Amino acid sequence: MAKVKKAPRPRAEPPKGFRDYFGAEVTERAEMLGRITEVYRRYGFEALESSAVETVEALGKFLPDVDRPNEGVFAWQEADEDGAGDWLALRYDLTAPLARVYAQHRNDLPTPYRRFAMGPVWRNEKPGPGRFRQFYQCDADTVGAPSVAADAEICAMLADVLEDVGIRRGDYLIRVNNRKVLNGVLEAMGLEDDAQKDAVLRTIDKFDKVGKAGVRELLGAGRKDQSGAFIDGVGLMPEQAEPVVAFLTSKGTDSAATLANLRAAVGASDTGAAGVDELSEIADLLASQGYGPERIVIDPSVVRGLGYYTGPVFEAELTFEITDEKGRPRQFGSVAGGGRYDDLVKRFTGQAVPATGVSIGVDRLLAALHATGRVGGQAEGPVVVTVMERARMAEYQAMVAELRRAGIRAEVYLGNPKNFGNQLKYADRRGSPAAVIAGSEEFERGVVQIKDLILGARIAENATLEEWKERPSQVEVPRAELVARVREIVASSDREGS
Amino acid sequence: MAKVKKAPRPRAEPPKGFRDYFGAEVTERAEMLGRITEVYRRYGFEALESSAVETVEALGKFLPDVDRPNEGVFAWQEADEDGAGDWLALRYDLTAPLARVYAQHRNDLPTPYRRFAMGPVWRNEKPGPGRFRQFYQCDADTVGAPSVAADAEICAMLADVLEDVGIRRGDYLIRVNNRKVLNGVLEAMGLEDDAQKDAVLRTIDKFDKVGKAGVRELLGAGRKDQSGAFIDGVGLMPEQAEPVVAFLTSKGTDSAATLANLRAAVGASDTGAAGVDELSEIADLLASQGYGPERIVIDPSVVRGLGYYTGPVFEAELTFEITDEKGRPRQFGSVAGGGRYDDLVKRFTGQAVPATGVSIGVDRLLAALHATGRVGGQAEGPVVVTVMERARMAEYQAMVAELRRAGIRAEVYLGNPKNFGNQLKYADRRGSPAAVIAGSEEFERGVVQIKDLILGARIAENATLEEWKERPSQVEVPRAELVARVREIVASSDREGS
Numbered sequence: 002m003a004k005v006k007k008a009p010r011p012r013a014e015p016p017k018g019f020r021d022y023f024g025a026e027v028t029e030r031a032e033m034l035g036r037i038t039e040v041y042r043r044y045g046f047e048a049l050e051s052s053a054v055e056t057v058e059a060l061g062k063f064l065p066d067v068d069r070p071n072e073g074v075f076a077w078q079e080a081d082e083d084g085a086g087d088w089l090a091l092r093y094d095l096t097a098p099l100a101r102v103y104a105q106h107r108n109d110l111p112t113p114y115r116r117f118a119m120g121p122v123w124r125n126e127k128p129g130p131g132r133f134r135q136f137y138q139c140d141a142d143t144v145g146a147p148s149v150a151a152d153a154e155i156c157a158m159l160a161d162v163l164e165d166v167g168i169r170r171g172d173y174l175i176r177v178n179n180r181k182v183l184n185g186v187l188e189a190m191g192l193e194d195d196a197q198k199d200a201v202l203r204t205i206d207k208f209d210k211v212g213k214a215g216v217r218e219l220l221g222a223g224r225k226d227q228s229g230a231f232i233d234g235v236g237l238m239p240e241q242a243e244p245v246v247a248f249l250t251s252k253g254t255d256s257a258a259t260l261a262n263l264r265a266a267v268g269a270s271d272t273g274a275a276g277v278d279e280l281s282e283i284a285d286l287l288a289s290q291g292y293g294p295e296r297i298v299i300d301p302s303v304v305r306g307l308g309y310y311t312g313p314v315f316e317a318e319l320t321f322e323i324t325d326e327k328g329r330p331r332q333f334g335s336v337a338g339g340g341r342y343d344d345l346v347k348r349f350t351g352q353a354v355p356a357t358g359v360s361i362g363v364d365r366l367l368a369a370l371h372a373t374g375r376v377g378g379q380a381e382g383p384v385v386v387t388v389m390e391r392a393r394m395a396e397y398q399a400m401v402a403e404l405r406r407a408g409i410r411a412e413v414y415l416g417n418p419k420n421f422g423n424q425l426k427y428a429d430r431r432g433s434p435a436a437v438i439a440g441s442e443e444f445e446r447g448v449v450q451i452k453d454l455i456l457g458a459r460i461a462e463n464a465t466l467e468e469w470k471e472r473p474s475q476v477e478v479p480r481a482e483l484v485a486r487v488r489e490i491v492a493s494s495d496r497e498g499s
Numbered sequence: 500m501a502k503v504k505k506a507p508r509p510r511a512e513p514p515k516g517f518r519d520y521f522g523a524e525v526t527e528r529a530e531m532l533g534r535i536t537e538v539y540r541r542y543g544f545e546a547l548e549s550s551a552v553e554t555v556e557a558l559g560k561f562l563p564d565v566d567r568p569n570e571g572v573f574a575w576q577e578a579d580e581d582g583a584g585d586w587l588a589l590r591y592d593l594t595a596p597l598a599r600v601y602a603q604h605r606n607d608l609p610t611p612y613r614r615f616a617m618g619p620v621w622r623n624e625k626p627g628p629g630r631f632r633q634f635y636q637c638d639a640d641t642v643g644a645p646s647v648a649a650d651a652e653i654c655a656m657l658a659d660v661l662e663d664v665g666i667r668r669g670d671y672l673i674r675v676n677n678r679k680v681l682n683g684v685l686e687a688m689g690l691e692d693d694a695q696k697d698a699v700l701r702t703i704d705k706f707d708k709v710g711k712a713g714v715r716e717l718l719g720a721g722r723k724d725q726s727g728a729f730i731d732g733v734g735l736m737p738e739q740a741e742p743v744v745a746f747l748t749s750k751g752t753d754s755a756a757t758l759a760n761l762r763a764a765v766g767a768s769d770t771g772a773a774g775v776d777e778l779s780e781i782a783d784l785l786a787s788q789g790y791g792p793e794r795i796v797i798d799p800s801v802v803r804g805l806g807y808y809t810g811p812v813f814e815a816e817l818t819f820e821i822t823d824e825k826g827r828p829r830q831f832g833s834v835a836g837g838g839r840y841d842d843l844v845k846r847f848t849g850q851a852v853p854a855t856g857v858s859i860g861v862d863r864l865l866a867a868l869h870a871t872g873r874v875g876g877q878a879e880g881p882v883v884v885t886v887m888e889r890a891r892m893a894e895y896q897a898m899v900a901e902l903r904r905a906g907i908r909a910e911v912y913l914g915n916p917k918n919f920g921n922q923l924k925y926a927d928r929r930g931s932p933a934a935v936i937a938g939s940e941e942f943e944r945g946v947v948q949i950k951d952l953i954l955g956a957r958i959a960e961n962a963t964l965e966e967w968k969e970r971p972s973q974v975e976v977p978r979a980e981l982v983a984r985v986r987e988i989v990a991s992s993d994r995e996g997s
Binding site: 010011012013014015016017019020021022023024025026027028031035038042043044045047048049050051052053054055056058059061075076077079087089101102104105111112113115121123134135143145146147148150151153154157161285286288289290291346348349350351383385394395396398399402405408409410411412413415416417427430431 | 508509511512513514515517518520522525526529533540541542543548549550553554556557559574577587599603609610611613619621632633641643644645646648649651652655659784786787788789844846848849881883892893894896897900903906907908909913914915925928929
């Protein structure tokens with residue numbers, strides 16, 4: 002009999018590109034998503050939580066024409082009775098599942114169908130710093146509403162979301178553009194060849210990076226990039242490139258000026274005129290609800306996603322400055338984007354159904370709230386009731402029960418109580434605002450000691466003697482006053498922390 | 500050139516055994532989990548959200564010794580540069596990831612580590628009615644606390660959770676047992692053979708179903724089941740089976756009586772005595788915090804999981820009656836269970852680390868809240884502002900903006916407004932409490948019509964003429980009073996619905 006080899010110990014780590022979230026990372030995100038949910042619901046949107054797993058067939062793009070269709074997605078084949086079953090995959094976004102759900106239930110769902118969805122998605126990509134293979138998305142879409150009133154509504158809702166999670170008015174700007182205007186510009190240029198149109202679209206996508214002069218070069222003969230490499234151009238004549246440049250730089254001092262510039266840029270194109278009309282209608286609808294250009298603005302320089310969307314396109318940017326990793330100030334940048342895409346369920350049903358929606362970058366928005374100090378920083382830990390005498394455990398438990406009934410996070414130290422220093426180190430590691438201490442002497446005298454740990458830490462650092470005298474970091478109070486005194490300490494440390 | 504075959508349309512359905520959750524199904528669960536989070540945090544527990552994907556190696560049990568290790572889990576192999584990479588799998592519970600996370604971060608995490616986790620898990624099992632391959636779990640565990648004070652704390656927390664989500668005191672009972680007591684009973688019986696011990700454990704697991712007489716038969720010669728099939732017995736002598744029966748039926752009129760019965764059942768076994776002491780200590784700790792036997796009770800008839808756990812075992816049952824699918828009354832039954840398991844991370848580190856925890860059946864608890872009417876039933880839909888004149892869209896949008904600013908869910912009808920009946924059908928399908936109607940005549944006179952849809956539906960069914968006169972289902976109000984009047988209607992329909 003072969004000797005059974007003892008299995009080596011497994012590595013205690015998640016797969017490459019995956020990570021865990023601890024404590025405040027989880028609860029802060031949940032709170033933010035809860036606030037977003039409230040806004041979405043106020044706008045009449047309904048929650049949808051689709052399954053994390055879809056058939057590869059329903060997801061599309063990743064058809065099983067190769068042995069393993071895991072290009073970009075995590076996929077596997079079901080083991081059927083006969084052996085080979087369906088290929089399944091983890092969803093890579095929340096839009097593909099929406100298409101499947103709407104196609105499946107279109108006769109039972111209200112039309113228009115406003116839905117929001119929040120949850121993890123998975124990408125089978127090479128992980129990198131800050132680039133994970135599982136991350137959150139948070140989407141809201143309106144399906145079956147062809148009118149731009151639906152697009153305007155999404156923009157207004159996005160503004161409300163940003164303000165309700167804690168971004169101040171003035172610290173964000175939602176910029177709106179329209180793919181139809183760009184199509185009009187391409188018509189005005191007389192471009193007929195699809196390959197050439199695509200090349201122009203790709204060039205426009207680089208406007209953010211290379212600017213006006215760069216776009217001119219790339220539409221013409223070509224351009225040398227920073228590394229010295231030469232990028233071939235589209236090969237248009239300088240005059241021919243002008244409508245594109247005019248389009249990208251048509252933002253005026255107000256909506257009326259911008260719209261006039263755009264009308265000029267699209268020339269005689271009907272598509273272009275329709276696009277400008279749509280932008281004009283969006284601006285009017287938003288103004289009537291009180292969303293002026295200080296919050297939502299028509300801005301033809303928004304190009305991200307213009308290739309993908311079919312009508313209005315929008316992007317939310319945070320305009321306040323943060324310090325980048327090299328210590329230089331820069332704008333925080335984009336936290337959400339979306340637009341209109343008009344063939345959501347065609348793959349399933351053969352019918353084109355219009356849809357428009359927005360996707361919020363959950364991690365980016367949470368990082369922004371941290372950067373502005375709107376989340377984080379508070380003393381979040383529980384009050385720790387230390388254990389001086391094992392035999393008194395029931396009495397310590399009664400203390401935490403009282404504290405909890407008063408709404409205060411509290412726990413008894415449940416490790417080995419022998420080394421008292423370890424108990425205080427534990428409280429420190431938990432970020433506890435206070436520790437409660439009671440030994441036999443305290444029990445006899447009917448009192449407890451309360452150690453103010455936040456104040457204690459501050460005093461250890463930099464408090465003046467006056468502060469120390471005025472509010473010593475450890476006080477003795479009658480047992481009956483435990484809850485009242487702890488509440489005071491927790492309240493004051495919350496004030497200082499926030 | 501070969502003709503490209505057009506791909507058939509994909510089926511619009513989720514994979515077998517998966518489902519989607521809509522609207523209130525999502526938000527009600529989220530609210531319940533939010534309330535549970537509050538209780539967990541009040542007890543000092545910290546959130547942990549581990550990755551949904553783990554290496555098969557870290558999950559254990561499912562080692563890649565066969566071609567595809569997807570027995571019970573959804574698994575796939577990473578495509579490395581060299582071809583074959585790690586086997587990855589979706590987590591099948593929240594305990595295996597806790598073990599991996601604690602082993603990985605044990606030097607940085609506080610000890611004891613109290614953590615809670617909520618989220619979907621996946622099982623690659625044959626789906627059936629009401630049996631899905633993705634479902635929610637909601638766990639709380641304390642790692643690194645050997646004392647039964649940790650177990651008592653989990654029981655108290657479970658009671659608080661049930662009451663805070665809306666189960667009334669008296670409608671639930673948490674029953675506590677202890678594996679060590681059972682081990683003592685097995686010792687007292689003189690059982691040495693592990694196979695025989697396992698057979699006794701399996702028999703005990705059936706106590707719920709077969710009762711005292713059934714257990715006696717199954718421990719002895721065997722038993723004919725309802726279908727007439729004969730189940731082989733363990734083959735013990737009748738006297739030898741008595742300690743097990745005594746153990747299972749040792750619940751007395753109060754804790755003291757139960758504990759005395761248990762002491763008799765374990766005879767001279769030290770392990771058994773230690774187990775009884777632990778139960779006694781748990782009862783004392785809970786009593787000192789005000790959790791009496793009307794909420795948490797020592798009950799040796801709790802056998803579910805006794806084979807898996809190593810110390811205290813607990814189960815929460817809802818004691819109110821519901822009507823089963825055949826119209827017969829029955830107790831709602833179990834909604835949560837847990838216990839102590841003392842080798843959580845040994846696979847990773849070689850060291851035994853004690854742990855105790857509870858898992859709440861999310862779907863079961865939510866169903867219970869529905870059964871008691873604590874969730875569901877309210878008018879949840881948005882107020883729908885109908886569109887009589889397309890050109891007035893900005894004015895309709897201004898109305899919903901006002902309603903939303905007052906905290907009222909509201910939306911403009913964004914479908915094709917041509918057929919007004921469709922707009923009211925849409926409002927009906929959304930469960931709207933009210934529809935707002937304004938055409939050119941109303942705009943000229945500065946008024947709006949408000950249709951009370953909940954009242955309208957009631958009147959259509961069964962209202963008296965007096966009710967109709969007193970509160971007609973459609974009223975005309977000045978435009979300036981829109982918000983105030985809609986608020987009244989929404990408030991009254993909430994009252995009636997809840």
